[in-house]
Amino acid sequence: MFTGLVETIGVLRRRSGGTVARALIEASLGPLTLGESVSVNGACLTVDRIAPGGFECDMSSETLGRTTLGALQVGARVHLERATPLGARMGGHVVLGHVDGLGRVKEQSRSGDAIRLAVSAPAELARFLAPKGSIAIDGASLTLNAVSTASSAETWFEVMLVPHTIGRTLLGELRPGTTVNLEVDVLARYVARTLEVASLAGLRSLSSTETRDGDASVQRDGERGNTGENADHDERLLAKLRAGGFW
Template sequence: MFTGLVETIGILRRRSGGAVARALVETSLGPLTLGESVSVNGACLTVDRIAPGGFECDMSSETLGRTTLGALQIGARVHLERATPLGARMGGHVVLGHVDGLGRVVEQSRAGDAVRLRVSAPDELARFLAPKGSIAIDGASLTLNDVSTPGSAETWFDVMLVPHTIGRTLLGELRPGAAVNLEVDVLARYVARTLQVASLAGLQSFSSRDARDGDASAERGEERGNTGEHADHDERLLAKLRAGGFW
């Protein structure tokens, strides 16, 4: 687990090919231990070998396919953060190092000493984005200032980079078109999942109830229709589905 507070900047010095890539990251971060987790541009990687002036790690096909790490040029700089020890201050938010998707910088503009970024995001992440919520961009914890409205043609969000963030990370150097790793707030992920499960459970409950009511009506020789109690059931079901983000 990480907090999204970038500790230092490393350099990707080497990366092998293949389904699993072997990478060498140069850094003064330390002391490192074998097997510990390090967030590299927001992706949780395991220190497999401690090298002079850095460490080596493996990047699985999942990591290469879901993050920007497979496309980075050798010599590119990367954000680094070690896992958070128990009892440490949570200065950012809970970051797992599990990249949810790739975003792309749409706009970059100055706002006094700060920089505003607008980033497009995959549509499937829209339900996890809320104003004043949290997101990790390349492993850096940021606050969502504004988000696209539901049903928009494109999913996007705005964040503000304060001078401290600009000075400690590479985010201030991002330009329109740059690809970035995105990780949504884990709390938003579980809230969305809870609503989904609750909605599906409600659907099954209503379906079972409708079936029982239908059988009872058939025994009484009554004609079923979408009126009265059934209409109330349908409206409650639709409300549950809407609350779960199904439309």
């Protein structure tokens, strides 16, 4: 687990391999231990070898395909954060190092000493984004100042980079068109999942009730010579499914 507070900037010094890549990252992180986790631009990687002035790690096909790490060139600078020890201050928010999707910088503008960033996000992440909520961009914890869902095809949000963030991260160098790693707040994810499960449970309960009512109706209709179809029951169930967003 991480907090999204970037500790230092590292440099990708070497990479090799195909579907699974081996990377050497130069970093000043203090004493490292084999097997510990390090967030690299927001992706949780495992220290597999301690090298002079840095460490080596493997990047799986999943990591290469779902994050910006697959496109990193040798010499690229990256955000680094070691895992948070129990009992430490949570200065940012709960970050797992599991990238949820790729965003793209839409706008970058100055606002006094701060920088305003507008970033587009995959539509499937929209339900996890809320004003004053949290998000990690390339592993850095930020507050969502505004969220727009103008269309179902595109979601975008705004964040402000204060001077401290600009000075200690690479976010101030982002330009329109740059792709970034996004991780939504894990608490938002669990709230959304809880509501989803509750909604599905309600639908199943309704379906069971409607089916029992429908069976009784079919029986009564059968006694009157009806074929057994219950259009009323079907329409009520379909309406409930539509209201639940199933189509």
